[in-house]
Amino acid sequence: MNKLIAVISIVFLSISASAQSDPIMFTGKLISTPTAAADCGTLAIAAVYEFEVTMIGDQSYTATNIPVVIKCPELLGVDFFKVGANYKMELFDSNGGTSYSIVNDAVLANYTLSHNYWAGDIVRR
DSSP: OHHHHHHHHHHHHHHHHHTSOOOEEEEEEEEEOOSOOOOOSSSOEEEEEEEEEEEESOTTOOOSEEEEEEESGGGGOTTSOOTTOEEEEEEESSOTTOOOEETTGGGGGGSOOSSOEEEEEEEEO
16 A cells, blocks of 8 residues: 555656746846736736846847746735845746636737746745
């Protein structure tokens, strides 16, 4: 029985890990925040924040600014996101398989991206 549980756990972790791409390291200055965003609760909510690129590990990204989709941003604290502050984060080209409602997805239309950039771990510097 323990072997069966171990095998199931390994398979589940492999599936979970493959649902998200390798992280792309990013640093940038926050230039735009959503005017209003709903909080996560019964719905999975995400919002688009725009950053000025300081450094990005994706060599194919050459634009000056980048939109980043942040899942449940309110969980980072009321004053975490400040325009003009610098942030370091992991970016992913997928959301990890969970469906999120992006409250201000119209911002993404201003960019010609082949995929959205989703934030992982975020640190304000």
